[in-house]
Amino acid sequence: MAYDDVFEVIGSFGRYQKKIYVLQTLPIVFTAIQTCLSLFILFAPDHRCSIPDLHNDTFAIQGPAHAHLVNQSVPLDIHIHSSIGEGIRYSRCEMFHHHSNSTPDRSPIHNSSLYSFECRRWVFDKTEFDSTFVTQDNLVCSKKLHRTHATMAYMAGLTVGSLAIGILSDCYGRKRALLTSTVLYIVSNVSLTFVTNFWVFTTLRFFSGISVGGLISTAYVMDLELVGPDMRMLAGMVYMLFWGFGVLLLAGAAYFIRDWRYLNLTLALPTVLFLSYHWLVPESTRWLAVRGRRDEAEKILRHAAKINNRKCPDQILVLEDKDTSVGRVSLLALRSSPLLMVRCIVICLNWLVVAMEFSGLSLNVSNLGGDVYLNFFLTSLAEIVGFLLCIPLLNRVGRKPVYVVSLLSGGIALVLTIFPILYGSSDLGWVTVLLSLVGKVGSSAAFATIFLYSAEFFPTVIRNSALGVANFCARTGGMIAPYVVDLPTRQSLRKI
Numbered sequence: 480m481a482y483d484d485v486f487e488v489i490g491s492f493g494r495y496q497k498k499i500y501v502l503q504t505l506p507i508v509f510t511a512i513q514t515c516l517s518l519f520i521l522f523a524p525d526h527r528c529s530i531p532d533l534h535n536d537t538f539a540i541q542g543p544a545h546a547h548l549v550n551q552s553v554p555l556d557i558h559i560h561s562s563i564g565e566g567i568r569y570s571r572c573e574m575f576h577h578h579s580n581s582t583p584d585r586s587p588i589h590n591s592s593l594y595s596f597e598c599r600r601w602v603f604d605k606t607e608f609d610s611t612f613v614t615q616d617n618l619v620c621s622k623k624l625h626r627t628h629a630t631m632a633y634m635a636g637l638t639v640g641s642l643a644i645g646i647l648s649d650c651y652g653r654k655r656a657l658l659t660s661t662v663l664y665i666v667s668n669v670s671l672t673f674v675t676n677f678w679v680f681t682t683l684r685f686f687s688g689i690s691v692g693g694l695i696s697t698a699y700v701m702d703l704e705l706v707g708p709d710m711r712m713l714a715g716m717v718y719m720l721f722w723g724f725g726v727l728l729l730a731g732a733a734y735f736i737r738d739w740r741y742l743n744l745t746l747a748l749p750t751v752l753f754l755s756y757h758w759l760v761p762e763s764t765r766w767l768a769v770r771g772r773r774d775e776a777e778k779i780l781r782h783a784a785k786i787n788n789r790k791c792p793d794q795i796l797v798l799e800d801k802d803t804s805v806g807r808v809s810l811l812a813l814r815s816s817p818l819l820m821v822r823c824i825v826i827c828l829n830w831l832v833v834a835m836e837f838s839g840l841s842l843n844v845s846n847l848g849g850d851v852y853l854n855f856f857l858t859s860l861a862e863i864v865g866f867l868l869c870i871p872l873l874n875r876v877g878r879k880p881v882y883v884v885s886l887l888s889g890g891i892a893l894v895l896t897i898f899p900i901l902y903g904s905s906d907l908g909w910v911t912v913l914l915s916l917v918g919k920v921g922s923s924a925a926f927a928t929i930f931l932y933s934a935e936f937f938p939t940v941i942r943n944s945a946l947g948v949a950n951f952c953a954r955t956g957g958m959i960a961p962y963v964v965d966l967p968t969r970q971s972l973r974k975i
Contacts, residue, residue, distance in 0.1 A: 482765055483708050488795050489780055491707025492714075493787030500714065502760055503701050504721045506661065506753055510691040511725025512746050513668065514637070515841055517630045517684075518855065519729075520739040523613045523623070524605070528553050528574040528598035538602045551575065572620035574598045597621065607851060609737040616677050625677060632681045634838070636688020637695075642951040644693030653701045653763040654756075660693030661753045668747035672740050703934050704765040715931040716870045719923075723863035726841075730856045768796060823945065826933055827952040829882075833929055834953035836889065836922040840915060847912050854912065861916045865923025873928065878935075882928040889921020 490496070530536045530552050540546045553569045573596065603614045612618070618625045640660070648656035667686040674680045699718055706714045729746070736742040767776035777796050784791040844854045865885070872881050892914045899910040933949050 482768055482796075485764075485780060485795060486707030488789065488791050489784040490787040490789050492710040493783070493789070495783040495786035496705050498786075499760060500702055500705055500717075502756065503657075503698050503705070504718055506657075506664075506694045506750070507698055507718060507721040508725035508728065509664070509746070509750050510694050511722040512729045513664075513687055513691050514633075514838075515726050515729055515855075516743065516746070517633060518841070518844060518851075519608075519733045520612050520743060521618075521626045521629055522608055522611045522851070523619055523626065524603045524608055524611070525568075526571055526601045526603045526614075526619055527569040528572070529600040529602045531600075536602050538604045571601075572597055607737070608739075611739045612680060615675070615739075616680075618677070629677070629681045629684055633684040633688040636685040636690075637692040638688075638951050638955060640689035640692025641696050641953075642692075642948060643689070645696050645945075645948075647693075648697050648700065649766075653697055653704075653766055654760060656693055656697045657701065657760070658754075658757060660690045660697060661750065661756065663687075664690035664694065665747070665750050665754075668743065668750070672744040672747070699930065699934060701763055704763045711935065712873050712931060713870065715934065716866060716873070716927060719866040719869075719927040719930070720863065723859065723866055726859040726862060727856070730852065730859050733855070734852045764796075822936070823948075826929070826936065827949050829886075829929055830933070830949045830953040831955055833886065833922060833925050834955075835959055836893070836918070837926045840893075840919045840922060843915070847908075847915060849908065849912070857912070857916055858919050861919035862923040865920040865925075866927050868920070869924050869927050873931070878928055878932045882925055882932065885921045885924035885928065887921075889918045889925060892917035892921060 492500075525538070527538065527549075530548055533548065540549065549569065553574050555569060597620060601617055601619060608614070612629075613626060616622075616625075644656050644660055647659065663686060667683045667690060671680065671683045671687070674683060699715070702714050702718050703711050732746060733742060736745060761779045762775070764776040764779050767773070767779075773796055777794065780795045781791060784795065841858060844851060844858055847854045868885075869881060896911050896914045896918075899908075899914075933945070936945075
């Protein structure tokens with residue numbers, strides 16, 4: 480019999496599966512947090528050059544004397560519109576230098592020259608954030624692109640982790656890959672709290688990305704292999720809802736914790752509890768069966784049947800030879816089937832496009848205008864709406880129609896944002912936000928659908944490796960997204 484017949488004996492989604500499912504999926508809450516955390520810990524508040532020799536200088540004007548000193552020292556930025564008017568925001572990167580050319584015969588007032596230069600110290604607006612890594616390390620002006628590099632490093636790590644740990648999972652076991660990713664997650668993210676150097680910060684973000692890439696693909700595969708065929712769509716969608724809950728949790732935590740160190744540590748420390756999975760979470764029985772470790776799989780299945788109050792025969796796992804004892808299979812085996820290879824390439828290209836859209840919209844929250852916390856909260860809700868819409872539609876309509884419609888609708892909404900941005904007034908900012916939210920709903924539904932479709936498409940022996948390759952392509956799109964998001968602000972910077 481086929482392996483899926485096992486679920487007729489132990490149950491498709493009994494009490495045992497529900498408990499293990501929740502345990503396996505809880506880390507996804509924290510993968511979502513780390514993926515979106517860059518938006519807050521690398522946020523660049525409004526800023527201007529600090530007045531030399533004024534040690535208590537602040538971004539907020541303290542009085543007439545302070546205002547006069549700032550006006551004499553910092554040029555006005557007349558190119559960028561601000562909420563308080565046009566041309567009255569101070570330059571972010573330059574300040575005046577007064578050079579006196581006085582002589583005994585001439586007054587210094589009539590012989591002084593004025594020129595601007597790039598400053599080396601800044602004061603930051605603390606209205607929204609008390610401290611970010613940007614304000615700590617002065618990653619503004621000539622170092623502005625460092626923020627994008629740090630975000631890209633995380634996405635690069637996610638790319639490597641999706642592929643490398645996916646292969647590890649197929650070769651050495653799902654549980655071992657899950658625990659390896661968990662340990663790496665804890666070490667990299669807790670250590671990040673105490674970092675002061677940009678390159679150390681970026682390196683740790685890279686390793687954090689590796690851990691998140693491993694957790695995302697491994698937990699998803701373990702969830703789908705845990706439940707019966709009739710429950711896999713629901714298991715895949717609820718998995719995505721755990722992600723949605725994670726971004727909502729980040730929105731609330733970031734609102735109340737405005738210092739990046741405390742925010743990061745508060746959200747990283749709870750993951751230490753996941754080390755208990757060494758005792759609490761079993762290996763995937765499907766993987767054990769395919770690898771020929773049938774006695775171990777039988778023991779776990781009997782325990783599952785007992786918890787689910789199901790009577791079981793003397794031997795639950797009765798598989799034909801073709802269903803078990805499969806050695807290690809490389810992804811290169813896809814070459815034997817040209818049709819399968821072409822479909823795999825198509826899936827990977829779709830992953831790249833969807834991930835660039837999905838990640839770009841999350842990272843672009845700070846560019847929408849208005850309150851960054853409210854925008855991020857609304858974007859998080861839009862993600863959950865997109866995931867929820869998939870649940871009633873995927874089984875009734877099918878994977879492909881849901882994917883195509885959600886991808887097209889999201890893309891059209893994002894294209895339409897061009898018009899209020901280029902031709903609308905500032906009063907139409909809400910239209911841009913609304914269209915962005917519609918785009919987020921579409922991209923979220925598309926992301927959830929392509930994830931489920933890919934997991935169902937690939938066979939067990941290469942499923943995690945194949946998902947790792949698909950995730951590799953997705954994270955390539957994710958690596959491009961930070962630079963796309965940064966384009967408008969880079970254009971603005973050139974005008975200063």
